[in-house]
Amino acid sequence: AQKITQTQPGMFVQEKEAVTLDCTYDTSDQSYGLFWYKQPSSGEMIFLIYQGSYDEQNATEGRYSLNFQKARKSANLVISASQLGDSAMYFCAIGGTSYGKLTFGQGTILTVHP
């Protein structure tokens, strides 16, 4: 079984500052992937970034980076230079080898203040 824990129900950040959203995971799979999705109020799920368990380098996608610490089983999302449009719910998810199913955390609501 896989589990994702997001301990921050809500986070606030000032525009143009960086913010870290926490994610810890548990899995018995040797090979797995970690994902972050953004869900704005419209409800769509927007893929942000992916980290494979065997990737040695932390993933980066534009202003998004994933701070992957395998020994600590954490996969925190770092958003640099926050923008007002970043205000949304953010989900961390883990996918193992079982038919590609993803297990999601409960999410973190990020609010960016001007």
Next chain:
Amino acid sequence: SQTIHQWPATLVQPVGSPLSLECTVEGTSNPNLYWYRQAAGRGLQLLFYSVGIGQISSEVPQNLSASRPQDRQFILSSKKLLLSDSGFYLCAWSDRAYGYTFGSGTRLTVV
């Protein structure tokens, strides 16, 4: 390119009425297909997944069922809706590599 279509976008149904939500995928063949439900302010819960035509696996016992009559079509159904079936339903596909593409979702309100 691959696209996923999900409809309707919103639905208000009375308790005890039937349900049919449809999801179709374009630009890929033999995808894994998934139905998720999201309660208000919560994470996504996997309801069903399918690895091929006619192959359905259920993750949680519930009032819902799923079918895959064609390779790129996935349908979520209920014979009699309950109040607890209200939520945001998302269809997704995966090509057996890591990663999903989600549909735009259906907001179901059972009244």
